[in-house]
Amino acid sequence: MPTAFPTGTGNVPTGTSYLPPGPNGAGVANQGANTAGSQLISVHALAAATYTSPAGNGSQYAFSSNNWSPGDYYQATLSTLGFTSISISWDQARSSTGPAAFRLLMSVDGGANFSELMSYTVLQSGGGGAPGTWSSTTYNPIYTNTFSVSSAADNLSQVIFRFQNFEALASADTGSNRIDNVVVSGIPAPGAVALLGLAGLTARRRRR
Known part of the structure; x- marks a missing residue:
C-alpha cells in the first residue's frame, strides 16, 4: 500500500x-x-482491534491488525465486468502469536451467501521455518497465495473475496496478521481494458 496509517x-x-x-x-x-x-x-x-501499516512484502506498507477472533476477516470487493478467467493472488503473514488458519471465501450475490474456495496456512514472518521477515524493499514469494476462480466470477458488477480466520482466539491479544499485494486479474473481453488491484488491491490484465 502506498499510504501509511495514522500513528502516535x-x-x-x-x-x-x-x-x-x-x-x-x-x-x-x-x-x-x-x-x-x-x-x-x-x-x-x-x-479493541488495532490497525497498523508495517512493511509490506516488497511494498511500502501492509495492512495489519490484531485481536483476532474466529470469523474475523479481510475482505476485497470489486467488479469483474468485462473480464473472464478471474484469478486472485495475495501476500499474507502473521506474528508468532497471530492466527494461522484461514480460508478464502467468495460471494457473487452481494454477501448474502459465501462459498469456500480454499483453506490455507499463514506463515509466520521470519519464523517457524519461513525465511526472511517482510521488507518494503524485498519481495519473498513464499508468502504469496494464488487461486484461479471458476467462471462464476466472470463479468459481474460485484464479487466479494473474504480472507477469513477460522482458528481459535490468537494466543495473545497483540498477535497480528497482515495482508498485502491483493491482485485480481482476468482476461479482457474484446474492447475492455485492464482489471484492478487493492492494498493494495491491484489488478492485472492477462493475455489470452
Missing part, C-alpha cells in the same frame, strides 16, 4: 472495522481499470 498516541485506528487510507479514497483499489466501487476492509468482533 490517540491516533492509531481501533475498532471493529477499518478501511485503509489510499490515493483513491479509503479502502479503494490503487491500480487497474475497475477501481470504482472497489473496497478493502478488515472486520473484527472485538472493538
